[in-house]
Amino acid sequence: MESIIIQQKDLKKVVGLSGPTILKMERAGDFPRRRKLSLTRVGWLLEEVIQWAREREQVV
DSSP, X not given: OOOOEEOHHHHHHHXXXXXXXXXXXXXXXXXXXXXXXSSSOEEEEHHHHHXXXXXXXXXX
């Protein structure tokens, strides 16, 4: 299966978190790591983001 990479603008819509929050969680090891696509662009593997979302506890 081919991996799908999403960019930050789409990632923020999918997970409902801000850029700074995503970065903070990445640094803490609590979010999938970004992949460098070019000198100025990064992306995340959609399958890793989906798995992360499934493993999260629901906030009630």
